[in-house]
Amino acid sequence: MKKAIHILQHLRIPFSFFLLPVYIFALGISPNIGADRIILTFVILHFLIYPASNAYNSYFDKDKGSIGLLKNPPPVTKGLYYTSLIFDFIGIAFAWLISMEFALLVFIYGLASKAYSHPGIRLKKYPLLGWVVAGFFQGVFTFYMAYVGINDFSWEIALKWKVILPGLLTSAFLWGSYPMTQIYQHDEDSERGDHTLSIWLGIKGTFLFTLIAFLLATLGFEYYFLNFHTEKMAIAFLAFMAPTVLYFLIWFGLVNRNLKFANFAWTMGLNVISALCLNAFFIYFFLEISHIGQL
Template identity: 40%
Template sequence: MFRSTVQLLRLPFSFFLLPVYLFALSQVKDPAPVRALLIFVIWHLLVYPASNGYNSYMDRDTGPIGGLKAPPMPTPWLFRVTLAMDVLAVILSFCVSPVFGCCCLAYIGASRAYSYRGLRLKRFPWLGYGTVVVFQGAVVFAATYHGCSRDLTLHIPVAPVVASSLLIGGFYPLTQVYQHEADARDGVRTVSAVLGYTGTFLFCGLVYLAGFAVLALYFARIHQVIRFLSIQAFFLPVLIYFVAWFSGVRKDHRKADHVHTMRMNWLAAAAANAAFGTLLIWSQFE
């Protein structure tokens, strides 16, 4: 029971969402170290794992899901643990600031609405997609930027907020590409299912490109073009794998499977974490 609960929290999955935190922190001029660490704990050790666990509790997946090839069946303990983690996350988030606390509450509420059987926003392809994109991207960036700044500023740059959502939006449908049949059996129609295999790859490529275009404009405006160009090297392996995988899927749809998806997940997350981590280190020498 303990082991299955820990497995379904999918703690390593937080690595995939770490880039937004690193990007936000790298853009804060004078971060507060203690609050920055607390915010990391809130998002990556409490909110995200609890969200994963609650989603698994509602879905009761029998096939592969993100990070787990053969997920165990959830138990009532999983629900209790996710609830306790949510409560702790909210308490700690209000210790950061009321604004951060409200953002955390909103994220948890949106996450539950996405998965809860009585509402289940994930049933609706574009509404579900929009929920993920806005909260995992824009809300997390804005809340992190606010909470990590020493003066708890509300003057948050718009371009990085938009870029964060676009980068999430350009990646998220790829995580659904192997689940079309399983989702359909569960009454869920994802954006990837609507777009089809080829459409998913083309859509993700365009949205990701839009995200990088916004980043380019942002870094040009703050006179940091060299930094923007420098981090592009980290994303070259991602581009190569994306094109190769897309080519393979066009020839054989069976390659849109869990194994290839997880490779893409890990590669893209590693590249983004390295890129935004580099920006964070770079910012410390200003």
């Protein structure tokens, strides 16, 4: 029973909330939505594929210190490894119910997530390559994957600039935020030989990098909303993101005084407030674009 609980903890299903904005954004620009595909795609990604990735990474990382949403991670067992593969298999099988194209994209995503932590490849130990791959697959690739699943479109129909551009913007945000998720793990990552981008940048360098990356990503989103949607949406995006910016600047100020503030609690705080703001905005975006709120 205890092992089953530990496996459930390592699946970190609530962590999927942090990746939910990508799905809602893809939903917001989808022209061919149906309730069955919306629900099935959501369940496949957030309750099967993402937890499978979390479990697989936990098994090979064997973290002793805090990781996403687990301040004191329990020990890992071989059962966790098999559970991750079972979740992947079920996710791919369900994805096939929508289309072969969607199932293949889900399969490719699973391979990329495994390459990040598997000791034979372990992209995590390469600061730039690991950063690029993680941001690409959790951003534009996931956006495209969700779009294909939600709309039941072929790859050719979905491979349009109006889909790829917003997908790239999600990657831009993830490339900016990703080093921040590593900022409290420098000691443990170094012990394993994982030279993450945050270690390479240093603590204060990570904050400066994220600040610049967020600024560039925000400019990209403003360009997108002004050119593809409305000025109202561009202003709304800035308003919704204001709490995240304020939290980040307060935290940066504290870290400048004392590096001990670059810890798990503050990192999770940034993740939570950022996810809340982004999810709220993209729900608003979806309701405005789809006009559901006017029905």
